[in-house]
Amino acid sequence: MRDSVLLHKTGPQVAQELQACIGCNECLLVCPALAEPITIDVLNRETLSGPISKPVARYARACYQCGACVAPCPVGLHRDAMMMWLKVRLLRSGREE
Amino acid sequence: MSRENKAGISRSYVESADIVIVGNGIAGLTAAVEARRLAPDARIVIITDQCHPTINTPALKQFATGKLEREQLLAYPAGTEREQRIHVIQAHVESINAQGKYLCLEGGGGFGYGSLLIATGSKPNGLPAATPGRDFDGVLTLHRLADYLDLRRRLCEVSQAVVIGGGVHAIETVMGLLSWGITVHWLVRSATIMPRVLDQPASSLVLEHIQRAGAKISLETEVAGIVGRVGAVAGVITNQNQLIPCQMVLVCTGTRPNAALAKHCTEPMLCKNGILVDDHLRTSVRDIYAAGDVAALKNPQTGSYEPRAQWYSAVLEGRIAATAMIDDLGGRQSDRRGGSQSERAASSFGVPWHATHLGELSMLTVGNPLHWSDEITTLTDSSKGCYRLMALAGDRLVGYLSLGPKQPDSLAIKRIIDDGLPVGSIKKALLKGTLDARAYLSQRRSEAAHDLVTTGKLPDLAPVASTGKGASVMRVLSSTASLPAAAPVPMPGVKQGQASKTVRLPETGPLRAAAAPVPAPMPVPVPAPLAAPSAVPRYTVPLAIVESEEISPFTGNLPAVAKPAASPSGSKRFQPRPQPQGTARGRSSSGQKLLPASARLPAINVNSKEKRPLRNLWSYGDRRPVVTNHGGGHSKSDTARRTASAH
Numbered sequence: 091m092r093d094s095v096l097l098h099k100t101g102p103q104v105a106q107e108l109q110a111c112i113g114c115n116e117c118l119l120v121c122p123a124l125a126e127p128i129t130i131d132v133l134n135r136e137t138l139s140g141p142i143s144k145p146v147a148r149y150a151r152a153c154y155q156c157g158a159c160v161a162p163c164p165v166g167l168h169r170d171a172m173m174m175w176l177k178v179r180l181l182r183s184g185r186e187e
Numbered sequence: 188m189s190r191e192n193k194a195g196i197s198r199s200y201v202e203s204a205d206i207v208i209v210g211n212g213i214a215g216l217t218a219a220v221e222a223r224r225l226a227p228d229a230r231i232v233i234i235t236d237q238c239h240p241t242i243n244t245p246a247l248k249q250f251a252t253g254k255l256e257r258e259q260l261l262a263y264p265a266g267t268e269r270e271q272r273i274h275v276i277q278a279h280v281e282s283i284n285a286q287g288k289y290l291c292l293e294g295g296g297g298f299g300y301g302s303l304l305i306a307t308g309s310k311p312n313g314l315p316a317a318t319p320g321r322d323f324d325g326v327l328t329l330h331r332l333a334d335y336l337d338l339r340r341r342l343c344e345v346s347q348a349v350v351i352g353g354g355v356h357a358i359e360t361v362m363g364l365l366s367w368g369i370t371v372h373w374l375v376r377s378a379t380i381m382p383r384v385l386d387q388p389a390s391s392l393v394l395e396h397i398q399r400a401g402a403k404i405s406l407e408t409e410v411a412g413i414v415g416r417v418g419a420v421a422g423v424i425t426n427q428n429q430l431i432p433c434q435m436v437l438v439c440t441g442t443r444p445n446a447a448l449a450k451h452c453t454e455p456m457l458c459k460n461g462i463l464v465d466d467h468l469r470t471s472v473r474d475i476y477a478a479g480d481v482a483a484l485k486n487p488q489t490g491s492y493e494p495r496a497q498w499y500s501a502v503l504e505g506r507i508a509a510t511a512m513i514d515d516l517g518g519r520q521s522d523r524r525g526g527s528q529s530e531r532a533a534s535s536f537g538v539p540w541h542a543t544h545l546g547e548l549s550m551l552t553v554g555n556p557l558h559w560s561d562e563i564t565t566l567t568d569s570s571k572g573c574y575r576l577m578a579l580a581g582d583r584l585v586g587y588l589s590l591g592p593k594q595p596d597s598l599a600i601k602r603i604i605d606d607g608l609p610v611g612s613i614k615k616a617l618l619k620g621t622l623d624a625r626a627y628l629s630q631r632r633s634e635a636a637h638d639l640v641t642t643g644k645l646p647d648l649a650p651v652a653s654t655g656k657g658a659s660v661m662r663v664l665s666s667t668a669s670l671p672a673a674a675p676v677p678m679p680g681v682k683q684g685q686a687s688k689t690v691r692l693p694e695t696g697p698l699r700a701a702a703a704p705v706p707a708p709m710p711v712p713v714p715a716p717l718a719a720p721s722a723v724p725r726y727t728v729p730l731a732i733v734e735s736e737e738i739s740p741f742t743g744n745l746p747a748v749a750k751p752a753a754s755p756s757g758s759k760r761f762q763p764r765p766q767p768q769g770t771a772r773g774r775s776s777s778g779q780k781l782l783p784a785s786a787r788l789p790a791i792n793v794n795s796k797e798k799r800p801l802r803n804l805w806s807y808g809d810r811r812p813v814v815t816n817h818g819g820g821h822s823k824s825d826t827a828r829r830t831a832s833a834h
Contacts, residue, residue, distance in 0.1 A: 113245060113246045119249075129258065131243070135263075165499070165542040166542050167598070
């Protein structure tokens with residue numbers, strides 16, 4: 091099996107999910123890895139594009155993909171997939187430096 | 188030079204803007220941000236009478252029960268409007284002069300517009316005007332932030348409350364109050380709840396659930412009057428001649444569009460249960476658009492025009508309206524460039540859908556699961572406290588309703604319905620709620636790509652109820668292109684090397700940090716987008732499939748597609764395992780190119796020749812997980828490794 095990052099969702103799907111996010115914060119409220127206040131709008135915006143701020147970067151690193159964020163989502167989105175994309179983006183942007 | 192028009196307003200002294208948006212709900216602000224992204228130099232103004240910035244309305248129910256603070260309600264990071272140079276003016280718009288293209292504000296001012304977007308949202312129905320006692324203190328109609336602030340403050344003082352209404356809003360309010368330990372009486376006018384969305388068994392399931400949570404439910408009950416004591420509410424009298432004592436009455440009786448402006452417009456604007464708009468969100472008046480709760484869109488399955496009062500729809504409509512406005516603005520000001528850009532936004536709403544929690548149950552409804560004629564077969568399943576209903580037209584899913592503890596993948600099911608994908612093989616899974624959407628959709632794409640390449644024939648565009656672009660292949664791309672900004676994602680691939688280069692250039696230009704991910708190639712003459720059925724260079728489609736959908740997330744299982752004849756500059760994009768990232772990444776613009784770069788994602792899984800130190804993204808353990816087949820194979824002592832805490 092080749093090296094891979096198993097991503098649940100494709101790029102456009104993640105973009106679509108980020109737009110469907112209603113900002114209810116359920117996922118953040120149950121996240122065991124969230125250690126400081128982060129607002130959902132900032133998280134959504136930085137997941138797909140733009141510079142990643144320090145708190146969000148720390149959060150992205152702390153996320154260990156437990157999947158607890160998926161169950162409470164009223165819309166049926168996959169926050170774990172979105173976080174994985176954020177991690178991947180963080181990693182790549184780190185590499186570019 | 189001052190010209191006075193008929194209203195006596197001196198035109199040259201009236202402020203004006205290229206894009207004027209009335210209302211700063213999510214549709215309005217999304218449209219403004221998107222318009223700024225597409226037209227970096229336009230003057231964009233939002234006129235609103237709301238005294239606070241745009242908030243995440245669905246989060247208000249969390250806010251009411253104290254789980255969130257006001258700062259967390261903001262829909263966009265604070266200061267977004269200033270950063271995007273969107274001017275926000277607090278004023279009430281009284282009427283529109285469509286010939287002179289200006290708005291009349293309350294207080295006598297005027298405001299000229301190039302393109303106008305009406306995003307005034309909805310207003311609550313409240314209690315019937317004749318209900319005695321509706322003015323008592325403690326009777327709240329929940330709709331805006333102020334109402335929820337009021338509710339939040341009262342929660343500590345209230346021990347009994349009455350909730351009136353039969354929809355999702357009422358359910359959320361009931362559950363929120365119950366979580367605070369307040370005794371709740373819930374009065375519902377009809378015999379079932381959410382009659383347009385749930386059928387009888389579904390409604391009973393939900394009611395049972397809520398009853399178990401502790402609410403006292405009265406069906407077929409209306410409020411006859413509200414009783415008070417020295418100005419504050421003391422109880423409710425129902426039409427069943429019952430007196431229910433309470434300290435708070437919450438009215439959640441639905442909303443209707445705020446379409447007053449349509450009636451105060453000098454040109455007739457079609458408006459019936461919302462401002463009627465076409466697929467590009469244009470109203471019947473030139474240069475005026477409508478989006479959000481106020482706009483009545485065509486339901487592709489029933490053909491009737493009704494507003495889609497959903498968050499997701501409002502966001503999408505905002506973006507599409509912005510695209511249409513900028514297109515038309517651009518077309519008017521100069522020679523029409525990229526003629527069919529507006530086609531990109533065509534019919535990308537798909538069927539209406541709604542996903543939410545009803546207490547502990549998750550509800551998903553997509554398309555129209557009920558109210559069909561006889562050609563539609565319905566399948567239902569109720570087991571283990573769940574309920575699922577599917578409406579099928581032959582092999583196609585046309586409606587889906589799911590109630591259960593787990594929420595299915597709503598967007599995947601919406602895609603299945605929108606695209607008219609055949610569901611024969613997954614019927615059972617859909618019915619039981621065990622659908623693996625990812626496997627199914629990627630299977631479809633593989634099959635489609637395979638067909639395309641082996642037969643050399645284009646798929647037929649079997650007309651779907653929704654949009655007429657039925658074929659799964661085309662729709663796969665256009666459904667990912669269903670967001671106008673996402674449309675360019677497959678398109679760079681479509682045009683192989685040459686366009687991918689030209690399209691890439693503007694990415695670094697107009698992109699702003701807070702803007703949406705994918706740049707719209709507005710300044711670039713993008714060729715006929717895939718959304719337009721008449722697009723000519725169809726034979727490049729399989730490349731796009733391979734590039735944008737197949738390569739990135741799924742590992743190893745690439746479709747058995749012959750390597751497309753690589754074009755000179757595009758060649759590196761089409762290899763399943765892209766070469767070292769450095770070359771493929773091109774110019775960096777602070778990570779803004781995520782989507783077009785999706786093809787390169789697997790390269791993260793480091794080419795064995797490269798030993799880049801990976802940041803430790805996993806917070807547990809010091810070692811990275813062992814990955815085989817990695818030059819060397821075992822966990823490395825990585826000098827650049829960081830633990831999660833040491834940032």
